[in-house]
Amino acid sequence: MSDYIIEAIKSGIFETLQMTVSASILAYIAGLPLGILLYATSKGRILSNRPVNFILGLAVNICRSLPFLILLVLLIPFTRFVTGSSIGTTASVVPLTVGAIPIVARMVESSLSEVSPGIIEAATAMGASPIYIIIHFILPEATPSLLFGAAYQKDVLWTTVTILIIMVMFIQESGNFIAKKARK
Amino acid sequence: MTEVFRLDHVSKKYKNDGKEFLALKDVSLSIEEGEVFGIIGMSGAGKSTLVRTLNRLEEVTDGTVSFYGQNLTGLNAKEIRKVRRQIAMIFQSFNLLGQRSVVSNVMQPLRIAKVPRAERKEKALEMLKVVGLEDKKHEFPARLSGGQRQRVAIARALASDPKVLLCDEATSALDPKMTGEILDLLKDINTTRKLTIVIITHEMSVVEKICDKVAIIDDGNLAEVGEVKEIFTNPKSEAAKKLVFPTNPFDPSSKDSRLIRLVFDGLAASKPIISELVEKTGKKVNILCANTKSVGGIGYGQMVVELPKDKEDQDLIIDFFKKGGLNIQEVEKA
C-alpha cells in the first residue's frame, strides 16, 4: 500500500517537473517579446505608442489578476482545442503557461526599464535604429537583471506549483486509500 | 571657412502635462569647421537642449538646424540616422555598456555602420591607442576610473571617423586633474585630426582652456557669442560678465570709493602697472583681487582695484590706466 503511494508521489513529481518546465519555457517564449513590447511602447520609451501599450497592459493586468483556478476553468475550451483534452499533464501546461506569461512579461518590462536612459541616448546618437537599440543595447545590458528575475520567478513558480500538486495528490490518494479501506 | 552647424532662429518648447516651457528662444549661431566651440551657461539655461538639437535628439519647435548646409528638420528617420553617424557625442555620465569590454564598447558605432568585424576590432584598438588605453582593452567599464571611462567614450566617439564631436558636460563628473587631462586630449584630437568640437559646460575654466569661440546661453537666450579672448577681456552681456567675473565678492572699505576692473592682454600683463601708478601720480589703489589666466596660450589678466574716495583722484587714476592701454570696467559694489 505505501509502495503505491511512493510510486504515485514519484510519478507526480516527475509530471510536475514536466509541466512546470515546459510551462516556464513556453511562458518565456511568449512573455519575453510581450515584455519587450510593453517596455518599448510605454511613455517616453523608444517606440512609445499609447494605444498599443494600453491594450497590452490591460490584457496583462486582467490575466494577472485572475485567480489561477478561474483561469484554468475559463481556458478549458482553449486547452481542449490545443491539446485535445482538458485534463492530464499535457493539458495542464496550457493554463500554467497562460497564467505565467503576464508575470514573465511584467518582469521583463521591469528589467528592461532598469537600463540607463543614457545608454539609449548614446546609441541613438550613434545612429542606431530603435530595433537595433533593443537587440544590441537594451537586451544585453538587461541580461543580468533578466537572468536574476528569471531565477527568482522560477523559484516562486516551481514551489507554488509543486506544493499545489503534491497537496492535491495527497488528498486524492488518501481519499482512495480510505475508500478502499472502507470497502473491505 | 566651412560651416558645420548653422542654427537659424531656433526655438524649443517643451510640453509636459499641459505645461509649456520655452527652453530655447530664437537662437541663431554658426559653428565652423575645425574650431573648438564652447557653449556655456548656468544650470537649466538650455545648453543640453541646444546641443541635442544639433543631432536632432531634440526636435526644434521653430527655426532650422543645418549640418553642412543640410536642413536636419526635413530628414526622415533613416536619413537622420545616417547623419548622426557623422556626429559623435560624449556625455557627463559616459554611457558605456557595462556588459561589454572596453574594446567591444569602442566597436559599437562601427557595428551600427555595418563595418566587417575584423576591421571593427582593428579600428577600435587604434582608437584605444589614441586615448592611451590599449592595455585596458579587455577590462570592463566598471573597473575603470571616471577619467578612463571618458577616454573609452572618446575612443568610441572617434571610431566612426565623425566630422564633429559633441561633448555635453564631458568633464563635469571628473576631478580637476582628470578634467585637465581630458581637455588636453580633446585639444590634441582637435589639432591632429582637424575634428570640430562642440563643448557644453558651466565652467569658464573649461572654455578658457580649450575653446576658440564661445556662446553664452542665459535662460534660453543666446546672450553673446564670439572669440573666447574677446569675450573674456570685454564681456558685453550681463550673463557673460557674470561668468567671466564671478559674482561680486568685493567689499569696498568705504561706500564712496569706486571699484574698477582692469583687464589686460598678454602685452600689458607684463608691465608693472601698479608700481608705475604710484611712481608717476603718487596715488594709491587698493587691490581686491588679481589673477591671470592663459586663454588660447596667451596670458590674460584681470585685477579688481578700489579707487580712493576723492572724485578727482579717481579720474586721474582711470586716465592713467587708460593711457597705459588697459581695458577698464566699472564693478558694481556688493
Ligand SMILES: Nc1ncnc2c1ncn2[C@@H]1O[C@H](COP(=O)(O)OP(=O)(O)OP(=O)(O)O)[C@@H](O)[C@H]1O
Ligand atoms: N524633457 C523636458 N521636458 C520639460 N522640460 C525640460 C525637458 N528637458 C529640459 N527641460 C527644461 O529645459 C530647461 C533647459 O534644460 P537643459 O537640460 O537644456 O539645461 P542645461 O543648460 O543643460 O542645464 P544643466 O547645466 O543643469 O545640464 C530646464 O529648465 C529644464 O527643466
Ligand SMILES: [Mg+2]
Ligand atoms: Mg545639461
